[in-house]
Amino acid sequence: MRKVWLLFFVLICCTVLSACGASGSSGEEKKEMVLGATVPYSDMLEQGVAPLLEEKGYKVEVKEFNDYVQPNIALDSGDLDGNLFQHKVYLENFNSEKGMDLVDIISVPTAPIGIYSEKFNSLEEVKDGSTMAIANDPTNLARGLTVARDAGLIELKDDINPVNATVNDVLSNPKNLKFHEVDAAQLPRSLESVDLAAVNGNFAVAAGLDLTTAIYRDQIPEEIQNRIVVRKEDKDAQMAKDIIEAIESEEFAKVIEENFKGFHKPEWMANE
Numbered sequence: 001m002r003k004v005w006l007l008f009f010v011l012i013c014c015t016v017l018s019a020c021g022a023s024g025s026s027g028e029e030k031k032e033m034v035l036g037a038t039v040p041y042s043d044m045l046e047q048g049v050a051p052l053l054e055e056k057g058y059k060v061e062v063k064e065f066n067d068y069v070q071p072n073i074a075l076d077s078g079d080l081d082g083n084l085f086q087h088k089v090y091l092e093n094f095n096s097e098k099g100m101d102l103v104d105i106i107s108v109p110t111a112p113i114g115i116y117s118e119k120f121n122s123l124e125e126v127k128d129g130s131t132m133a134i135a136n137d138p139t140n141l142a143r144g145l146t147v148a149r150d151a152g153l154i155e156l157k158d159d160i161n162p163v164n165a166t167v168n169d170v171l172s173n174p175k176n177l178k179f180h181e182v183d184a185a186q187l188p189r190s191l192e193s194v195d196l197a198a199v200n201g202n203f204a205v206a207a208g209l210d211l212t213t214a215i216y217r218d219q220i221p222e223e224i225q226n227r228i229v230v231r232k233e234d235k236d237a238q239m240a241k242d243i244i245e246a247i248e249s250e251e252f253a254k255v256i257e258e259n260f261k262g263f264h265k266p267e268w269m270a271n272e
Contacts, residue, residue: 031057031058031059032058032059032061033053033058033059033060033061033081033082033239034060034061034062034063034079034080034081035049035050035060035061035062035063035080035081035082035083035084036062036063036064036065036070036071036074036075036080036082036083036084036085037062037063037064037065037071037083037084037085038064038065038066038067038068038071038085038202039064039202039205039206040111040201040202040205040206040260041084041085041108041202041226042062042063042064042084043259044084044108044109044255044256044260045062045084046062047255047259048246048247048251048252048255048256048259049243049246049247049252050062051251052245052246052249052251052252053242053243053246056242058239058242063080065083065085068085068086068090071083071085071086072086072091072094072098072100072102072229073098075102075229075230075231076098076100076102076231078231081230081234081239082105082228082229082230082234082239082240082243083228083229084108084226084227084228084229085202085226086226086227086229087110087223087224087225087226087227088104088222088223088224088225088227089163089223089224090139091104091227091229101231101232102229102230102231102232103229103230103231103232103235104227104228104229105227105228105229105230105235105240105243105244106227106228106243106244106247106248106268107222107225107226107227107266107268108225108226108227108228108247108266109256109260109263109264109265109266109269110201110220110224110225110226110263110264110266111200111201111202111204111205111211111260111262111263111264112201112211112214112217112218112219112220112262112263112264113140113143113144113147113198113199113200113201113217113218114147114198114199114201114204114209114211114214114215114216114217114218115147115148115151115153115196115197115198115199115214115215115216115217116188116191116196116197116199116204116209116213116214116215117191117195117196117197117215118191118192119195120195120196120215121215122215123151123152123153123215123216126153126175126177126195126196127175127195128175128176129175129176129177129178130175130177130178130195130196131177131178131179131180131193131194131195131196132148132153132177132178132179132180132194132195132196132197132198133179133180133181133182133187133190133191133194133196133197133198134148134179134180134181134182134187134197134198135181135182135183135184135187135198135200136181136182136183136184137183137184138164138166139163140184140200141165141166141167141181142162142163142164142165142166143198143200143218143224144198145162145165145166145167145169145170145198146162146165147198147216147218148177148198149162150216150218150219151216153173153174153175153177154170154171154172154173154174154177155170155171155172155173156169156170156171157169157170157171158171167179167181177196180194184200184203185203187199187200187203187204188203188204188206188207188209189207199214201263210262211261211262211263212261212262214262217262217264218264219264220264222266222267225264225266228243228244228247253269
């Protein structure tokens with residue numbers, strides 16, 4: 001009888017220890033988070049997201065990147081838990097080309113491409129034969145041309161995909177603009193030698209340009225709004241839900257109003 005009770009006791013202990021082990025491993029919520037971003041979105045995470053996540057008990061590290069490739073590679077490999085630097089069109093193309101399965105969970109205020117000038121104060125002042133700098137990489141080149149189109153400076157052919165537009169797709173150029181293609185990061189500096197420049201928002205901010213001084217600012221369609229991206233398997237994780245809650249908070253909105261003037265708000269935020 002004593003052996004029976006001893007066996008019963010051992011079985012109970014094993015069951016309890018097994019349950020404790022489960023709750024201490026797979027049942028435990030992840031409380032460390034590494035997020036990657038390019039400037040100025042690294043600042044947006046540091047100021048408007050990380051503090052709110054830390055209030056929830058997370059230890060948050062924000063890693064800053066200087067290119068548009070490594071943040072996705074780091075996320076896919078597990079070195080990051082999420083990133084912020086890209087829009088939906090770029091993400092879908094990247095997934096397709098690299099065979100990755102990254103997904104977006106929420107869009108954020110985005111620095112628009114702006115047309116800047118040190119010689120003209122408005123589009124109406126732009127003179128015939130003016131020089132205009134645009135990015136030389138395919139994605140940003142197309143964006144610069146569509147911004148010039150939306151500003152009324154040029155017309156593009158109707159039968160093209162604007163995402164892939166090049167200078168060869170310019171149908172009408174009434175002011176005879178002369179396009180200079182340069183590295184996107186050098187566009188702010190190019191203002192010293194050209195009449196106009198279509199500058200990406202992140203490079204404008206990094207160079208100290210005031211977004212509100214652009215003589216034209218892109219309105220940014222929803223698919224071009226930058227967004228938080230995670231691995232597909234983490235889309236419904238508590239971590240992702242907490243990131244979304246932080247971005248939808250009043251505290252985040254206040255940070256945007258105070259420190260990110262001129263950023264174009266996504267539809268969900270602008271309609272609140």
